[in-house]
Amino acid sequence: MSQPTDGKQGEADYGRRADIRHILSQMRQNPIVLAGAVISAISVLVALFSWVFIGPSYWIQLDPPLKLCWNNAVIDWHIQNAITSCGSTVFPLGTDNYGRGLLQMILISIPVDLQIAFEVVASAVVIGTVLGGVAAYLGGVVDEVILRVTDIFLAVPGILLAIVLMVILGRTIPILTISVLITWWPFYVRLARSQVLSEKEKLYVERLRATGVGGSRILFRHIIPNTIYPVLVQATLDIGAVILTVSALMFIGLTPDPKYPELGNLAKQGIQYIFTAPWLIVFPGLTLLIISVGFNLLGDGIRDVFDPRLRR
């Protein structure tokens, strides 16, 4: 006969441990999400630590001997030969047209791309959430004004604006970041606004008002933390999208320096040699693909794991 139970055993089954178990079980069921999470994690790690190993000024080469490797101009994909035939330094992916190791260049480009992407996305999230939240909560004239301004910025075509701004103001990374940001934040205003609009009708908001809690506290301490998940999902997805956008802009020539370590820029240099040394564009392009897909999958995964549970 088993031990008598009184029904209280379930009390420990809520809270953090059950949540973590749920997340892990979701990951087990969905290996694609897991792949996305892993890729994103690796990208971030690389971004954080690659400059430790390769050195931040690696990309500034002064009159280097042109090597290109991976066997002359004829394509021959034996890596051992590349190593031996390219001299004493190790160039696993050969060199680019400036004689710098391609693998090394990719590794120090990743932090640049990720940094710009995080800056753009983080700023867009903050600006968008504040503006959208205030617009939704206050309503009336404030809402109208913010909406119209947002609409104006939404109407501006992103790439054109970036081109114009960079041509006028100069081709620097900060200007690039800002011009991408300008076209990015309106989406977050819209997203945050619709989230706050529906959340502020909820009963606990009314209860907080009845308790005497002030408007800004309700908005920033209660409503926004509850509506942040869709914004986070969108932000994660956008990291991939911003990296692609920035690379595209660099690819069409809006770079501060042709030697700048950035994946799009590497591709731009590599495309000149596409028939003789195709790896110069294939590897940067592949890296771009993997990173953006990784963040995309991670964003989808966050949505799958968290959203249905929110409806609990």
Place this chain on the structure above:
Amino acid sequence: MSSIADAVQILRVKGLKVTFHTYAGDVKALDGVELAVRKGEILGLVGESGCGKSVTSLSIVGLLPPNAKVDDGEVLLGETNLLGMSKEGLRKVRLSDIAMVFQDPMTYLNPVLTVGSQIQEVLEQEPDIFVPLMAKSMLEDAQTQEGALPKMKLEEMAATGRAGRKDRRTLARAYVLKMLREVRLPEPERIFKLYPFELSGGMRQRAMIAMALVRRPKLLIADEMTTALDVTVQAQILQLLKELRTEIDASVLLITHDLGVVAEVCDRVAVMYAGNVVEVADAEDLFADPLHPYTQGLLASVPRVDSEVRERPSISGSVPNLIYPPSGCRFHPRCPKAFEKCPQTKPLLIEPKPGHLVACLLFEK
């Protein structure tokens, strides 16, 4: 006062065990439910939320969600076990034998179809069954000819079950109007053309009842049918139910948490707690002499309009989490009369008084 074995049973649920698999664990929702609905009676199934009454009704008609698994038991409609049936077989059962009315008609009616056409849609399936049914019903009622179809044609339909498409449509429409009148909806022709959102709550519920009764089912399951209605509208629906009893030859399984509703319309009552049926009796007997401590506690704690009592006793504790249900008798942690055997042995339904069943160790010798 006859015992279960005597009367003809339309539906018999035996030892039904259902488990829900959720990410938090396995919810042992039903733990061997025993239930029987006799022909022509209104059986009330009463219990609080989480007791399993809705799960029982969904199990009967095969509408459980995908994460639910029937571990054991039988659901016998006549001689057939509904639990083993194929999807197609169950669909036919839901079409002509068992009909359900739910709590919130707004979510169960199609918002983009008019009320009349939704009900008509039901009847346009299985013409072999429905055409004779409708024709016979129209013939019975001399008044409701409505210039729809001549008598001879109706007789032919009733006999052969065959009819041209146009005739079937006309017949179905006339029949639906007849049903709308039977559920006491004013101006049936106008209601026929309205959409669900254009009706009030009470009218929508009547429309759902009409949709259920058009197929002349053997059993009507009403799952919290009046819970969402205002009390004056609820009174109308309960009155309707009482009036329809004599006209429609169906048995009713009335599921509710409201003891007043049960006392008002039911012949017999089954009380459920935490996945088990703990007491079954005729309505008068249950309210006058409740045997199970849960029933006693429930009746003592529920506020009543006709009583001046202002401080009522309450059942201590709360409804158990069915992922870790109490062992033995699931009520023992809250029972004022529990003794040593209670956590160890699960009580089965026995009959200490004729016609009155209890699942409690106090009554086992």
Place this chain on the structure above:
Amino acid sequence: MTAMADEILRIEGLVKWYPKKSGFYPRKVSNLQAVDGVSLSVKKGETLGVVGESGCGKTTLARTVMRLTEPTKGSIVFEGTDIAKLRGRKLRPFRRRMQMVFQDPYASLDPRQNVRSAIMEPIRIHRVAKSSQEAQMMAADLIEEVGLNPDHLSRFPHEFSGGQRQRIALAIALAVSPEFMVLDEPTSSLDVSVQAQTLSLLRRLQRDRSLTYMFISHNLAVIREVCDRVAVMYLGRVVEVAPTSVLFNNPKHPYTVALLSSIPVPDPSKRKELVPLAGDVPSPVDIPAGCRFRARCAFSTSKCADVSPQLVQVEKDHWVECLYDIDFMAKTKSELSA
């Protein structure tokens, strides 16, 4: 009605309309008259019940009294001050003295806020405690006062049952030691066995803290058990007010009579041939003139369409809004049909 010394709240002619405007030059298209002229007085320490079906305006009345919305017309005098038109900073001190508990205990709690933080928030905002430590101690005391354990303080709303969540909502409301509480259907979404526990907790809290309650419900059985006086609402107006036993034993308004006789009782021997009220519960949009109950009233006359009745005192503490005396009308009707 003259002001009484032991009166904590007095509502006079309270009106809350929701007009719907349409068109470029906004013209009023329709008017939702949620609360359409309510006058009530609440005595200190009593429990006033407000009962009615959907659309009667009881929830709007609760929200307007709590100043969650501004009334269209009328006054709300709380302990001598009219708070109907007050806003913002001036209203803040009253928020400490009047609190509300809502129908859906889960929805009324922020799902991301643990219990301790939720209880300490009003304490902090209204500066009831002198230090963070004192606030924490108060939170622990409050949680025990409502019948839960201190180790529930670090948990989140979704970890509790319905009855427990309602207790948490009560603890939050009591944190600032209010004098007056509006309870909007506090037990309607709870199980029957939990309802009794919650009601006895409410009773105990009222005794211990000398609270005054406005108890809103559609469930007349609960009202009878809990309230000292009852106001029956229909389509935005109070149609009858009386002490509880008087209302239930001797109702005077035809709606109250119909309401009471519609309620099924848990006793099969009292099974009645229900004479349900005809028609549906109407919507409070563009209410026609005259008595608003006349369409469904068994005793209405032509006069009922022309004259809008006002609350009239029929006996001590018993007010009815009807042009006629129901006992007289019922007798006349049965004589006529005999």
